[in-house]
Structure formats: C-alpha cells, structure tokens
Amino acid sequence: MSGDKLFHYTKSGLDDVWLANGYRIETTEYGEGVAIDHALELHQVIARAIVDSARPILGQHARFLRVMLDLSQTDFGKLLGVDRATVIRWEKAREKPLGLMADIAIRETYAARAGRGLMADVIRQLQEADEKRHGHDYRSVFETKNSGWRESSLVA
Numbered sequence: 001m002s003g004d005k006l007f008h009y010t011k012s013g014l015d016d017v018w019l020a021n022g023y024r025i026e027t028t029e030y031g032e033g034v035a036i037d038h039a040l041e042l043h044q045v046i047a048r049a050i051v052d053s054a055r056p057i058l059g060q061h062a063r064f065l066r067v068m069l070d071l072s073q074t075d076f077g078k079l080l081g082v083d084r085a086t087v088i089r090w091e092k093a094r095e096k097p098l099g100l101m102a103d104i105a106i107r108e109t110y111a112a113r114a115g116r117g118l119m120a121d122v123i124r125q126l127q128e129a130d131e132k133r134h135g136h137d138y139r140s141v142f143e144t145k146n147s148g149w150r151e152s153s154l155v156a
Contacts, residue, residue, distance in 0.1 A: 006018045006019065006020060007019040007023050007034065009023075009036070011034075011036075012043065012046060012064065013060060013063060013064055013067070014046070014060055014061070014064055015060060015094070015095075017046060019036075019042075022036065022037045022038070022042065023035065023036050023037065024037075043068060044068070044114075046064070047064065047065055047068045047110060047114070048114075050064065050065060050110075051065070051107045051110050051111055056097035056098065056103055057097065057098050057102070057103040057106055057107065058094065058095055058096060058097055058098070059090045059091050059092065059093040059094045059095070059096055059098070060091070060094040060095070061106075062087070062090045062091060062098060062102075062106055063090075063091040063094075065106055065109075065110045066087070066091075068110070069109075069110060069113050073087040073088055073091070074087075079109055080102070080105050080106065080109060081105070082102075090102070
C-alpha cells in the first residue's frame, strides 16, 4: 500500500481521479513506476461512478466511457446518432460539459452496454429502426375515431 498519501491517477485519462490505496510505487529500470491493483476493475468502478454521478459528463468522461466500451470514435458516434467529428469535438473539449441530450445518451448507452441500463431495449430498437430507415420513405398515419385523433395502426 501507499500509506496516507493520495495518488493522482492520470493514466486513466481523467483529471479528477485520485486513489487512496490499491497502488504501489515500484522501482523499475526506467525509474519509479506505479502498479495499480486490479486496474480493469478500478476502471469499471470509475465508469459506473461517472454514469451514476449528478455531475455533468465532460469531454474527458465521454472519451473514458467510449474506451471502456471498446468503441472507435466512429462507432461511438453511430451508436449515439452523431458523426465522428462530433465525438472528436467532445473529446478535445476535455473540461467542457456535453449538452444535456448527449450526456443522457452517453450515460444510458454505457449503462445498457454494461447490462445495467433501463433503456437497453429502447436503444436496440432505435438502432434497428435506424438501419431499416435508410432508403425508405416513412409516414406517420393518424386517424380519428369517436374518442378523437390517434396514431393509426395502418401502414402507410
């Protein structure tokens, strides 16, 4: 263990992560190094803390969650319904909070992929609908009945 000193864990790519223990300072042939106990588990706990936090998702958090999901910027963007350039912009603005809808989408996407999200089925349905939508002309059909207007079950 490291004693009472907190360790600023910047290797995570996050500016706000400090470790109270679970690390060792080791001497290597290149100088002092740090060994982290169960690093993957630590990263999973960090990701859950980001997703569950009331704090806004920052660009650096978005990048961390994307990496934890093992997604390229392009694939992450597709999953969220944005282009790669948007993901790059988020990640470059490390300290800037994302917009509310992006924040929600990233939290739910991570939670769903981790098997914890309430929106997992909704996300999957939206992805399938998006794949089907390309090249099709969709219409919303409405009808009136005695009780008033409603969306119709008729296929347009």
